[in-house]
Structure formats: C-alpha cells, structure tokens
Amino acid sequence: MVEKFLTEKRSEGKRSIEDDEERSRPLLAFFGTETPLSTITTRRVAEYRVARLATTSRRGTTLAPATVNRECALLRSVLRMAVAWDELIKLPVFKMAKEEGKQRYLTPDEITRLLAACGLSKNKALVPLVTVDLHTGLRKGELLGLRWEQVDFARGVIALSRRTKSGKGRDVPTNQAVYAALAPLRQAAGGLEATGRVWGTIRKIDTAYHTALTRAKILDDDVNFHTLRHTSPATTSCAAAPW
Numbered sequence: 001m002v003e004k005f006l007t008e009k010r011s012e013g014k015r016s017i018e019d020d021e022e023r024s025r026p027l028l029a030f031f032g033t034e035t036p037l038s039t040i041t042t043r044r045v046a047e048y049r050v051a052r053l054a055t056t057s058r059r060g061t062t063l064a065p066a067t068v069n070r071e072c073a074l075l076r077s078v079l080r081m082a083v084a085w086d087e088l089i090k091l092p093v094f095k096m097a098k099e100e101g102k103q104r105y106l107t108p109d110e111i112t113r114l115l116a117a118c119g120l121s122k123n124k125a126l127v128p129l130v131t132v133d134l135h136t137g138l139r140k141g142e143l144l145g146l147r148w149e150q151v152d153f154a155r156g157v158i159a160l161s162r163r164t165k166s167g168k169g170r171d172v173p174t175n176q177a178v179y180a181a182l183a184p185l186r187q188a189a190g191g192l193e194a195t196g197r198v199w200g201t202i203r204k205i206d207t208a209y210h211t212a213l214t215r216a217k218i219l220d221d222d223v224n225f226h227t228l229r230h231t232s233p234a235t236t237s238c239a240a241a242p243w
Contacts, residue, residue: 049096134228
C-alpha cells in the first residue's frame with residue numbers, strides 16, 4: 001500500500017514526495033513490508049510512536065515529537081487511501097505526540113557555523129542552496145525544483161508557478177546575498193541564456209545537509225532543512241527574526 005500511495009502521489013506531482021519516501025522507511029522497517037493492513041491497529045500505531053520517540057537520531061539525540069508525528073501522519077494518509085480503495089475496512093485511531101509550542105530558529109552564530117560547515121561539504125552546491133533558502137524561505141521542493149526561467153535578477157524576484165503547496169503562484173523577493181549565491185552559477189550555465197534546473201542533477205541534499213549540521217555542532221533533532229524556512233526573514237516577522 002505504501003508503494004501504491006507513493007506512485008499515486010508521484011503521478012499527481014506532489015512536491016513533498018521525497019519527504020514521504022524518507023518517512024516511509026521507518027514505517028516499513030517497523031511494521032514489515034508483508035504485514036496485512038488489518039493488523040495495523042490503534043495499539044500498533046501507539047507502539048510505533050513510543051518506539052520512535054525512544055529512537056536515537058543520527059546526531060545522537062532522541063527523535064523530536066514533530067518528526068514522529070510527520071511519520072504517523074504519512075501512515076494515516078496511506079491507510080486512508082487503503083480505505084478509499086476498499087483495501088481496508090476501518091481506519092485506526094491516531095494519537096499524535098505532544099509537540100513543543102515554540103518554533104525552532106537558527107541563531108546568527110549557528111548560521112555562521114552551518115555555512116562554514118557547508119563549505120567543507122563534497123556537495124559544492126550546498127552553500128548556495130542553504131544561502132538562498134535562508135534569505136528566501138523557499139520550501140525544499142520549491143528550492144530543489146528551481147529553474148533559471150524563474151530567477152529574475154532584473155526584478156529581484158524568484159517567480160514561483162502555481163505548482164506551489166498552496167496552489168497559488170507568488171513572487172519571492174531576493175537580495176544581494178541571493179544574487180551573490182546564484183550569479184556565478186548562472187554565468188556557468190550560460191549567463192542570460194541559461195535555462196533548465198538551477199542545481200543541475202541534484203535532487204536530494206538531506207545527507208549532505210545533516211553532515212553539515214553535525215560538523216557545525218547543531219545537534220538538536222528538531223533542526224532540519226525546513227528550519228531554514230522558519231529562520232528566513234522572508235517568512236518571519238521582523239520582531240521575531242533572529243538575524
């Protein structure tokens with residue numbers, strides 16, 4: 001059913017499909033790929049939640065409740081599709097883990113350390129990727145799918161199409177930091193005539209990004225790529241922006 005769900009969402013062009021693929025791995029590992037859907041009961045879901053909350057992350061800390069909740073939300077979506085397709089009679093009850101109310105931002109010192117660590121990465125696109133996201137607040141799917149046709153240096157915006165999460169197009173303002181990160185890449189891609197994907201063949205950056213977080217000694221499990229969007233002044237009120 002997980003395979004059917006992912007195939008369906010890919011065909012619909014879901015922007016966060018890579019996140020779903022990543023979140024499906026611990027689900028499949030815990031429940032088993034050959035497990036009948038009917039055996040995934042409310043109790044089994046609760047056992048999964050407890051087990052995951054006690055799991056140590058790659059950075060040596062226990063998983064954040066928000067991480068486990070996103071995995072459970074994916075499982076719920078998969079089972080809802082199973083019910084809709086008559087492959088499951090009843091959806092089990094899902095109780096989510098309590099999340100902290102305070103949003104996690106990167107501090108100016110953490111930003112400096114993270115960018116320095118990104119500079120040590122084998123992935124040479126990591127510094128401009130993180131820089132652009134810090135200053136624009138683009139979602140990961142929007143950032144990785146960015147095309148040169150959307151980057152308008154003359155107007156100082158990144159023009160997103162209607163294939164955004166909200167279903168609406170929008171212009172995202174850029175600044176000098178974004179220009180400095182993208183201008184050399186555009187020149188290498190053909191200058192004003194550049195077309196196609198800004199980041200070339202890069203589709204995933206999670207491994208490189210988490211390695212950089214570890215090098216920067218940012219070990220909180222509630223820090224992920226989406227934290228850059230939270231931190232960005234473009235998506236944070238001036239009163240709350242930490243930099």
